[in-house]
Amino acid sequence: MELELVRLPNGVRIALDPMPGLATAALGVWQRVGARWEPAELNGVAHLFEHMAFKGAGARDARQFAEAIENAGANMNAATGYERTAYYARTVAEQAPFALDLIADILFEPHWAPDDLEKEKGVVAQERGEAFDAPDDRVFEQHQSALYKDQPLGRPILGTEAALKNVSVDTLINFRAMHMTPERVVVSIAGAFDRDAIIDTATRRFGGLKARPDPEREAARPQTGHASETRKLEQTHLVFSWPSPPAGSDQLYAARMLSEIFGGGMSSRLFQEVRETRGLVYAIDSATDTLEDDGRLSVYAGCSAQHAHEVAEVVRGQLELMAAKGPTEAELKRAKAVTRSSMLMGLEAPSARAEARVSQLFLRDKLTDFAELRARMDAVTCGQVQAIAAKALEGPACAAAIGPKAGHGALEAFGAK
Structure with missing residues (x-):
């Protein structure tokens, strides 16, 4: 196999990067979405959305989902930035399609219970506190705020307590509908994997995404x-x-x-x-x-x-x-x-x-x-x-x-x- 780009009919892109001699793979689903697409009153919603990823999905509750990952010998995580959100896994080659299926469950069949959402807001508050207590992290946040003053790029990825109070389960549903579009999704895998199985899984899970207008975002306006x-x-x-x-x-x-x-x-x-x-x-x-x-x-x-x-x-x-x-x-x-x-x-x-x-x-x-x-x-x-x-x-x-x-x-x- 060689490096390959597969485009599904709806526009979802699949990057296949085989690495001979390996027995494992790294794979994930990346979305072109992050904190710079958030309105001020919902600052932190992209990060909170990602935090809710492991509260259960599909036919599995949170514990069953965690067990499914580890029963496959895999590990899975997620991350949010200003311009991208990633859901990714490391796994043995034969479990790569299954890991991709689990990531798709997170995105399409999440368990978003209001009680879990409120608990996760508390977890994010602790994360904000940890960042505040680390001055070598906090100074970068302060710099970002000054550089992009009064812009989405100047607001913290973790959000604020006041803004996150505005986030409900319906907010998450609407946020997903706005940003989960085929041209904003990339499936990527590198290492050892079954090419056809990955393409089949990606097609089955992401091939039904419908195109919609690209959400607007403010241009970056750096300031002295x-x-x-x-x-x-x-x-x-x-x-x-x-x-x-x-x-x-x-x-x-x-x-x-x-x-x-x-x-x-x-x-x-x-x-x-x-x-x-x-x-x-x-x-x-x-x-x-x-x-x-x-x-x-x-x-x-x-x-x-x-x-x-x-x-x-x-x-x-x-x-x-x-x-x-x-x-x-x-x-x-x-x-x-x-x-x-x-x-x-x-x-x-x-x-x-x-x-x-x-x-x-x-x-x-x-x-x-x-x-x-x-x-x-x-x-x-x-x-x-x-x-x-x-x-x-x-x-x-x-x-x-x-x-x-x-x-x-x-x-x-x-x-x-």
Whole structure:
């Protein structure tokens, strides 16, 4: 078998990625739906919908459903983001069609009892509390809120207590009807599996979905801004960000090279300058975060309050230096080696491959061989990386800080206040 894309007559896509030599598979159903499609009064409904997945489905109650998964030697989970919701499983090859059937039961025949819904709202409240108690998580939420102020993208995926009070079983039913459409569903599997059995199961369970108009969503409108929260902590937690290419952009690999050189590892400029040379932080790193229509180069740093101002100045100064002079050939070569290694590790992981195929289909509506992706990465030049850095400095820039008030001066030093 070879990599294959199957399109059902109604538009549901099935990505089949065989991996010779394996005895297991990773599979799932991904929907193009998430928190950015929620109205403010229902903030958190997409995540709560996903939480209700394991309350029983089809002919099985919650306990029987859990037992069915484990009797098959499988494990199953779900996750919600701003743009996607995933229901996925790992299983031995011969149980893959059965696992797909169980996921379909979750989506089409869920047990949504009002009492269970109220209990799950309580579980989500505990999840929100856990996130609030983790300042290195909370600072990213605050940054997101400032960056996309008064937009769905600026609201928390976990929702708010007030908004979730508005969610009923009928709300979940209507949400599913609006978003469970064939063009927004991808079935993906990687590893060892029976091709025909997977296609037959997917056709039987998803082939009856009816097309309907695509729900509207607001375009991303990133803003210059800042957020701060005073807490009695030992450290100040900082996030800084600038514009970067969106998901699916031809410039994405150049942006990833920039992030790797800038703050991706122990040899990166930020780690060497901010931690090793100046000793200002314990942790500092950078990442590229992408949406369908926006992207950010972000930096996280944890430091003492008295160092926060200097950390912000150095971080911005290092990006300005990158924009002015670009990376060295040695830095780019090292970044490509790290990225290539990460890519190869992903090739050996069925879960990573299954999810990568989903991204390809949602963004470009085709499956891309990993050799082609590597060629795109290898083609990145120092000049392209420099151009991404220069474009980033045009803004809008955004920053967030959590910790002692003395550390909040970093926001002004960064230029986001």
